[in-house]
Amino acid sequence: MDQASFEDFKCETEDQTGGKIKMGSSECSAALTAVGDALYVIGGKWKLRIIIALSEGFTRFNELQRRVEGISARVLSNELKDLELNGFLVRTVQVASPVIVEYKLTDYSDTLKNVLIALREWGTMHKANIKKRMKEAAQAAS
Amino acid sequence: MDQASFEDFKCETEDQTGGKIKMGSSECSAALTAVGDALYVIGGKWKLRIIIALSEGFTRFNELQRRVEGISARVLSNELKDLELNGFLVRTVQVASPVIVEYKLTDYSDTLKNVLIALREWGTMHKANIKKRMKEAAQAAS
């Protein structure tokens, strides 16, 4: 796959004559606003991690809290509400004793698949890269 | 493309006999930690937006600040330092009058291409979806 450059990500659009269209201050920022929109909803420290945990089959509150390392109960609670509002998950309460609350991803959250895959791959690559850099730095210091 | 589910994103690994491997508390979270690593570096409100602005050819400080709507000079300054530390960009100073400082993406930032594309697509899709939802809500209210 060509990872060569951002060429196809740039915002210059070509008109019919092949010339570049000038871009004013607020034009041509399709990518910028689209990514901004995405970040607004799924950005932040926890959202995606919670979704991943849910996709791994963890549905209960405390399960999720154990799974998403470092998150507090209150924050998890807030994030879950947010995710529900945005249609990523559904909260169901089973009246029993003790009460059972389950969070389940909706079909809509499946649309995030490509984002998750891309992030996972990049994260893996980046970590390996960091390790290599640190090794080289250690070499140079010796 | 199959957007069907997260199936291939789940963490159960099959062993040679085809059985599921149990996952302890800290095992099997490859996806979770990888995405966590990614978010740690490129997460936050601004990082990716700055990178996009840079990829669109805006290289000067004030250009970038105008481009990335809502960011303050101090925050932009800090983010740029961070991005430089992480190898996403290089800062060059041309001694002239006035001084010209340019920020340019490195080759390493090209590795983010797939992430950016996925996010842009999802953001576009999501926004359209929101509009549709709001329309329907307006309908129902009438």
Add this chain to the structure above:
DNA sequence: CAGGATCCGGAATGATACTG
């Protein structure tokens, strides 16, 4: 178990003014 309510400290951010 699944959270809500409250208190509180520190970190992030905005605004403004200033520098080379």
Add this chain to the structure above:
DNA sequence: CAGTATCATTCCGGATCCTG
């Protein structure tokens, strides 16, 4: 132009306690 310094503010998030 390209930032830095300082102050005020806000707000995020942890800790703790409480409820159904």
